[in-house]
Amino acid sequence: MKIIHTIAELRDELGAYRHPAVVPTMGNLHAGHLALVRQAKPLGDVTVSTIFVNRLQFAPHEDFDTYPRTLDADCEQLQAAGCDIVFAPKETEMYPQPQSFKVHPPTELSDILEGHFRPGFFIGVCTVVLKLLSLTQARTALFGKKDYQQLMVIRNMVKQFAMPIEIIGGETQRADDGLALSSRNGYLSAAERQQAVQLNATLREIVQAVRANPGMDAASLARLENQAMHQLSHAGWRPDYVAVRRQADLQPPHPGDPKVVLAAARLGATRLIDNMEI
Numbered sequence: 001m002k003i004i005h006t007i008a009e010l011r012d013e014l015g016a017y018r019h020p021a022v023v024p025t026m027g028n029l030h031a032g033h034l035a036l037v038r039q040a041k042p043l044g045d046v047t048v049s050t051i052f053v054n055r056l057q058f059a060p061h062e063d064f065d066t067y068p069r070t071l072d073a074d075c076e077q078l079q080a081a082g083c084d085i086v087f088a089p090k091e092t093e094m095y096p097q098p099q100s101f102k103v104h105p106p107t108e109l110s111d112i113l114e115g116h117f118r119p120g121f122f123i124g125v126c127t128v129v130l131k132l133l134s135l136t137q138a139r140t141a142l143f144g145k146k147d148y149q150q151l152m153v154i155r156n157m158v159k160q161f162a163m164p165i166e167i168i169g170g171e172t173q174r175a176d177d178g179l180a181l182s183s184r185n186g187y188l189s190a191a192e193r194q195q196a197v198q199l200n201a202t203l204r205e206i207v208q209a210v211r212a213n214p215g216m217d218a219a220s221l222a223r224l225e226n227q228a229m230h231q232l233s234h235a236g237w238r239p240d241y242v243a244v245r246r247q248a249d250l251q252p253p254h255p256g257d258p259k260v261v262l263a264a265a266r267l268g269a270t271r272l273i274d275n276m277e278i
Helices: 007-014 031-043 071-081 121-136 148-160 183-187 190-212 218-234
Strands: 002-004 020-025 046-051 085-087 140-144 166-170 238-246 259-267 270-277
Touching: 002 007, 007 085, 007 121, 020 031, 020 121, 031 046, 031 071, 031 140, 031 166, 046 071, 046 121, 071 085, 085 121, 121 148, 140 148, 148 166, 148 259, 183 270, 190 218, 190 238, 190 259, 190 270, 218 238
Parallel strands: 002 085, 020 046, 020 140, 046 085, 140 166
Antiparallel strands: 238 259, 259 270
């Protein structure tokens, strides 16, 4: 496995390949990332993972400076998973000058849910992903379904720009107790880690209720959402949202639409997200 830090070296290395399969990450890897790498392996003639903590998608009050950077351990795991190339640029390599050209996704998709609570987040995500897909000459790129809205935003961006790239969503990887694997789980204290499973349990309750009554109207869905928010708050969480949405575009669903329930909540100082398709 080759570890590359510059754009020039990356382009030289990829010149011999026609179908790179790419897994973009911010590092601090866990089993979910590695599952994406293994999923990518048979889908291209070279498997590339990028590791870059992207300042553009962090708000000033968020954890950019303290976000774990574990390049050596990440590379060991990637090599074991069969990755061929790791592209781990410095910030000055990705942004040698201020990134004044940015991708602004449509507000109806990017200013709801995560975008409502993290203004500008998807502008930063789209801008860096567009740049990474271009630099790696990706023909297939994999993103985890845990970041469901992000996957949808990226998939629509690639489609609208007519980029010759297939975007594939990898299933959310979970701990044995159901907690979705996340780099930020490491911020949880031992007591918080035990309590963190409640977020997934709350989503499963909603999934069961909707499956039992597939014709549920908007008012009934809203009651489920509000009840879930109240339960989390009562247990010491600070929920941002619990929302049942249409899978196709994350808008409020009609009866019969394929649905997904999404949630984001803070437990102590750690913000967790999760979702489940219905």
